[in-house]
Amino acid sequence: MKHPTITLSLLSSMAIMATSSWIDEDTPQSLRTTQSLVDGSTYHLVMSDEFNVPDRTFTDGHDPTWTALDKSDDDYSASGGGSLHFYNSSMVTTTPDGMLTIQSILEDTTWTHLDIVKKEQVTKTTHFKSGMIQSWNKFCFTGGIIEVDVILPGEPDIGGLWPAMWLLGNLGRATYEASTNNLWPWSYDTCDRKKQDSQSISACNKANHFGLNKEQGRGATEIDILELMGGDSGGKVLPATEPPIMLPYADLTLQVAPGIPDNRPQSGSQPIRSVDHSHSGYATSVAQNWYDNLTVAGNTSLNPFFYGTYLGETKKGEPVTRSKKQAFQADAVGAMKQLGPEHFKTPHTFRLEWQPGRGGSLDWFSKSYKKVDENGTVFHMEGDGKGQDWEHSLHIPDFALDEAMGSKIPEEPSYVIFNTAISSTWGFPYNVPDWCPKCYDCYNPKCQCSFNPGFCSMMKTGKVALKIDSVRVYQSRDDDAHPGSPHTVGCDPVEFPTREYIKGFEYKYMRNPPFVYDDKHPLRDVKTGGGTCKVDSDCGGGGIETEDVDEDWEMPGTKTMEEVLDLDAKGGESSIRENQNPLAYLKDDDYKIQPQPKDRRLADHNLDQGHVETVKTLDKPPVSTEAVVKAKKGEKVVFSPNRKPKGQCVEATNVGLFGMKTESRYQCKCNEGFTGPHCLSVDKHDEKPGAAALKKKIDFLLEHRANPYLTKFHIILGGIFAGVFLAFLVVDNLTKRRK
Numbered sequence: 001m002k003h004p005t006i007t008l009s010l011l012s013s014m015a016i017m018a019t020s021s022w023i024d025e026d027t028p029q030s031l032r033t034t035q036s037l038v039d040g041s042t043y044h045l046v047m048s049d050e051f052n053v054p055d056r057t058f059t060d061g062h063d064p065t066w067t068a069l070d071k072s073d074d075d076y077s078a079s080g081g082g083s084l085h086f087y088n089s090s091m092v093t094t095t096p097d098g099m100l101t102i103q104s105i106l107e108d109t110t111w112t113h114l115d116i117v118k119k120e121q122v123t124k125t126t127h128f129k130s131g132m133i134q135s136w137n138k139f140c141f142t143g144g145i146i147e148v149d150v151i152l153p154g155e156p157d158i159g160g161l162w163p164a165m166w167l168l169g170n171l172g173r174a175t176y177e178a179s180t181n182n183l184w185p186w187s188y189d190t191c192d193r194k195k196q197d198s199q200s201i202s203a204c205n206k207a208n209h210f211g212l213n214k215e216q217g218r219g220a221t222e223i224d225i226l227e228l229m230g231g232d233s234g235g236k237v238l239p240a241t242e243p244p245i246m247l248p249y250a251d252l253t254l255q256v257a258p259g260i261p262d263n264r265p266q267s268g269s270q271p272i273r274s275v276d277h278s279h280s281g282y283a284t285s286v287a288q289n290w291y292d293n294l295t296v297a298g299n300t301s302l303n304p305f306f307y308g309t310y311l312g313e314t315k316k317g318e319p320v321t322r323s324k325k326q327a328f329q330a331d332a333v334g335a336m337k338q339l340g341p342e343h344f345k346t347p348h349t350f351r352l353e354w355q356p357g358r359g360g361s362l363d364w365f366s367k368s369y370k371k372v373d374e375n376g377t378v379f380h381m382e383g384d385g386k387g388q389d390w391e392h393s394l395h396i397p398d399f400a401l402d403e404a405m406g407s408k409i410p411e412e413p414s415y416v417i418f419n420t421a422i423s424s425t426w427g428f429p430y431n432v433p434d435w436c437p438k439c440y441d442c443y444n445p446k447c448q449c450s451f452n453p454g455f456c457s458m459m460k461t462g463k464v465a466l467k468i469d470s471v472r473v474y475q476s477r478d479d480d481a482h483p484g485s486p487h488t489v490g491c492d493p494v495e496f497p498t499r500e501y502i503k504g505f506e507y508k509y510m511r512n513p514p515f516v517y518d519d520k521h522p523l524r525d526v527k528t529g530g531g532t533c534k535v536d537s538d539c540g541g542g543g544i545e546t547e548d549v550d551e552d553w554e555m556p557g558t559k560t561m562e563e564v565l566d567l568d569a570k571g572g573e574s575s576i577r578e579n580q581n582p583l584a585y586l587k588d589d590d591y592k593i594q595p596q597p598k599d600r601r602l603a604d605h606n607l608d609q610g611h612v613e614t615v616k617t618l619d620k621p622p623v624s625t626e627a628v629v630k631a632k633k634g635e636k637v638v639f640s641p642n643r644k645p646k647g648q649c650v651e652a653t654n655v656g657l658f659g660m661k662t663e664s665r666y667q668c669k670c671n672e673g674f675t676g677p678h679c680l681s682v683d684k685h686d687e688k689p690g691a692a693a694l695k696k697k698i699d700f701l702l703e704h705r706a707n708p709y710l711t712k713f714h715i716i717l718g719g720i721f722a723g724v725f726l727a728f729l730v731v732d733n734l735t736k737r738r739k
Helices: 008-014 398-405 445-450 455-460 499-504 691-706 712-738
Strands: 033-035 042-049 085-087 092-095 099-103 105-115 120-130 132-134 144-151 162-169 222-229 249-256 300-302 308-311 328-338 348-355 361-372 378-382 389-397 414-421 465-475 545-548 628-630 635-638 647-651 666-670
Touching: 042 144, 099 132, 099 414, 105 455, 120 414, 144 162, 144 222, 162 348, 222 348, 249 389, 328 361, 328 389, 389 398, 414 465, 499 691
Parallel strands: 085 120
Antiparallel strands: 033 042, 042 465, 092 099, 099 465, 105 120, 132 414, 144 348, 144 465, 162 222, 162 414, 222 249, 249 328, 300 328, 308 328, 348 361, 361 378, 361 389, 545 635, 628 635, 647 666
16 A cells, blocks of 8 residues: 655654664774764774674574574576585684674585576586575664774785675675576666666666665665685786785775776776877777775775676676666776785674765775884885874775766675685686696596686685674764765665565575575564583583683684695686686786695785784684683683673473483573674674664554544444534524524
């Protein structure tokens, strides 16, 4: 039932400023506010996770904030290549050193599924397991500051891993290609009939259903806080980088559509900004179209190796369907930031300031400190873990997008994603010889030519992991203090609703057989207790956690060095991503892949990052000192003075057949405010209702006003009043006639 009188302003007045209960109790009070490096005002903490509680699990239904995936990564096309891993939730946990850990291991996953083209059951196997954790449809925010303390996985000079920290609009769910098709990465709110078919939710739509606002263009926007491109450029500077950049580096990127259609920059070179002429007056070069007023600083260069992707007509067998009329260009507007070995050993903080919408901006920051060379020149030193000053890396203003294509800085409610992918299109060898079978199994000697030297030996250690020390989100409480649109918390804000749309198209956001058979909705309800236990400490009991540090502690799937074999000795048109290996742009004489010893070092002249030490092992890195109190030798206390016991180990009501004791005889019972099978997570949620909930309240009130509930008593009473009123009119009329 439509109520034309209900407007956005009415709904907005019912949900003024989103407040939240997403803050981790372990976040120190000193870190609950921060100063914006863009507008200078004070921002307040609205979400944090310190990951100090060990052994948390993130399988669907285990955590109120995060969900770890159990599915294949569908980022591939019929042209071949693409994802080589399977996402498994067991790869994601929290460790005794207070880190969220996303492990990547060598382990086969085999499944059978129906090939809709061949119309037969086919079997597929991946040889790598990895993890992705996302806060989709749980925690979202629009605008503000996000800071992530991270240790990158693997070794800096071995390419092949694709770890990322990024934001995606809630209308699209990462790796669920049907949900992002023709929504990713649109940030466009203008009615353009030529682009309408390419943008699923267009501003040309006069009557958007499923709770969406009419005449509002929407999309699944993507902001990449960091994507790692690892590898060794052999001491050579990558071409077209200003200042000079070598491997490894981090991509800082805004993915945006619509993209620039014509006269685009060529991959491997910076955009041409001027027209050159020969002596006879003929033009020898043509100025190329790209975004103006982008600013980089520090050890950061505009990225000349990836300007975006043309999403063309799909082929048979691809996970989505896109017609020729729906094809479009997407742009990657971003920079590449120099990284060093310390980024792979100790926590480094990366910061994104996001001012959404018209008049807004995106700004990336990292830590540095001032250093003076022998000539007295002051410069900023980055990447050695000692920096305490913020270094401004990249600035993208909204007017740069508006002037180029009419797009805008994203203002979609967005969720947080951490993952490590392994893809043949990212950092893998680009010059594989013709005789190479191009297979990707580290335990098959014939496949070694498809990997970078040392990659398989690194993976066989079982110690490759992306580690997140903490994530914190801050927002402004004063809309006038910052540029752009207001900051909000929630996945279903009134101005940009998503809840009803997702509910209407749930099949796009759900796993399919053979990965699951019994899911009724995209997300399972979060369990409150029920995990097996023996003592209270299995259920978060005892308040402050004291963990004895096991120096021999290994993550699941770890193989001992005795089990490691050294196999590194001598012996499509519609793709979402093209091969992203910058080494392809070095001349063959400048760079050749050479076998390297297991204990390798990055030459001092390779990276201007200060003293570079040999990377010998992939053991556990030093623990961040924040919110950690060191006790006696061999023991760490993850400390919070306000921490309460989370749960208790109690006798289960269902103890098995004939009342016999079983493994599940005792189960966790959560105390108030805690959730998860073992009560290790705080029960977090939005404190303000979203657009769908507000509409229900208004519909309820209006429906009762339009259709009042009348009993027989009301009808009889109304009849009496009507009779009395009519009698009064008759008597009054007769009286007037007599007079």
